[in-house]
Amino acid sequence: MKFKDYYETLGLARGATQDEIKRAYRKLARKYHPDVSKLADADARFKELGEAYAVLKDPEKRAAYDQVGSQWQPGQDFQPPPGWDAGFEFSGGDFGGTGAGADNSEFFEALFGRHFGTGQRGHRPATGQDHHAKVMIDLADAYHGARRSIVLRMPMLDAQGHLTSQERTLDVSIPKGVRAGQHLRLSGQGAPGEGGAAAGDLYLEIVFNPHPLFRVDGRDVYVDLPLAPWEAALGATVTAPTPGGAVALAIPPGSAAGRRMRLKARGIPGSPPGDLYVVLSIVLPPAGNDAERDAYRTLGKAFDFNPRAHLMEETS
Amino acid sequence: MNPVTMTLIQGTVVEEEVHLSLTELCRACRAEEEHVLSWVFEGVLEPLGDSPRDWRFGGESLRRARLAMRLARDLDINPPGVALALDLLDEVAELRARLKRAGRLR
Numbered sequence: 001m002k003f004k005d006y007y008e009t010l011g012l013a014r015g016a017t018q019d020e021i022k023r024a025y026r027k028l029a030r031k032y033h034p035d036v037s038k039l040a041d042a043d044a045r046f047k048e049l050g051e052a053y054a055v056l057k058d059p060e061k062r063a064a065y066d067q068v069g070s071q072w073q074p075g076q077d078f079q080p081p082p083g084w085d086a087g088f089e090f091s092g093g094d095f096g097g098t099g100a101g102a103d104n105s106e107f108f109e110a111l112f113g114r115h116f117g118t119g120q121r122g123h124r125p126a127t128g129q130d131h132h133a134k135v136m137i138d139l140a141d142a143y144h145g146a147r148r149s150i151v152l153r154m155p156m157l158d159a160q161g162h163l164t165s166q167e168r169t170l171d172v173s174i175p176k177g178v179r180a181g182q183h184l185r186l187s188g189q190g191a192p193g194e195g196g197a198a199a200g201d202l203y204l205e206i207v208f209n210p211h212p213l214f215r216v217d218g219r220d221v222y223v224d225l226p227l228a229p230w231e232a233a234l235g236a237t238v239t240a241p242t243p244g245g246a247v248a249l250a251i252p253p254g255s256a257a258g259r260r261m262r263l264k265a266r267g268i269p270g271s272p273p274g275d276l277y278v279v280l281s282i283v284l285p286p287a288g289n290d291a292e293r294d295a296y297r298t299l300g301k302a303f304d305f306n307p308r309a310h311l312m313e314e315t316s
Numbered sequence: 317m318n319p320v321t322m323t324l325i326q327g328t329v330v331e332e333e334v335h336l337s338l339t340e341l342c343r344a345c346r347a348e349e350e351h352v353l354s355w356v357f358e359g360v361l362e363p364l365g366d367s368p369r370d371w372r373f374g375g376e377s378l379r380r381a382r383l384a385m386r387l388a389r390d391l392d393i394n395p396p397g398v399a400l401a402l403d404l405l406d407e408v409a410e411l412r413a414r415l416k417r418a419g420r421l422r
Contacts, residue, residue, distance in 0.1 A: 033390060033391060173327070179331075184328065185334060203344060203378070215419070222419070224419055
């Protein structure tokens, strides 16, 4: 286990005031909040911030941490000295900020784990809590429906009050037509109820694995289709990939790059079904040998074409 | 880890098939009723029905309420601030979707 410098996480000096701690946390939390930030490591950064803030905002925990922290450097191997917390009183209860206690680091648990998390937050009815998880599926699963085994880690308290996690596997049917961001409700698959009361529900948020060809927007799907210049100019019948399989697509003569062709009801199925949009692009073949260069020269002679004609008109 | 007997679980798609009562929504996003009430008054959530007792929240409310809860809890934002943040996040999402449609963003 490595020692974590919570002051460094928040970009603060050890002598920072409680106000400075709050300000630094707020500023960084807004920057790295996973719902706001699109940075790849926002989730991890935000958890670290929350953990640092949970300790430093609380004068009791901060004092205990400072006592231990004076003897360690960040990254150094760390074991809490026996009896390190003697003489400190902990009010216990809720951390705020970080949400589920299971997200805290091993370092945090070693220092504060045993004191917290035993009490339920607020008054809860006896019904078990609802749980949430994300499930990654492929776009094809939304077209056809699928069966997915998902492994869930449930935070549990052991007999000593330490947080551990228990794994369980669920075999879930992914309904055809489901879209990214939607939630599947699995009744009774949340936390068990107390005293024979009903269990909570499990909500699964659907996330699509990124696809190399297809982009998804709600129920619509987009795919880029490159064309040769003569196919775009003269029209052609070409093969286009769709999540439901390849289709033959008639390209009308005079198609411009960026033009979108809509294939009705070939998006994500449902009522109404989504559409598939084929976005045309034009790719120039390289002039690699004499014959190909001649072909371009012939093309140049055949046209009275200046793609920059309008630029001159605009500047004069 | 003990092996668990696998039975296929059928879920319901919340956004399409489910309406949530105030109590159900509070439980699903771990919010106190007063939070949800304040978000309704700010227009973050728009339930059907006249009084809180009769409110029925559309499935889309689940995503919005959870987002509102995280913002309120993690950043200590008050209800008008949550409402503003959600509006701006919707706008960002719409702009990103437009970039994605144009192939500028994966």
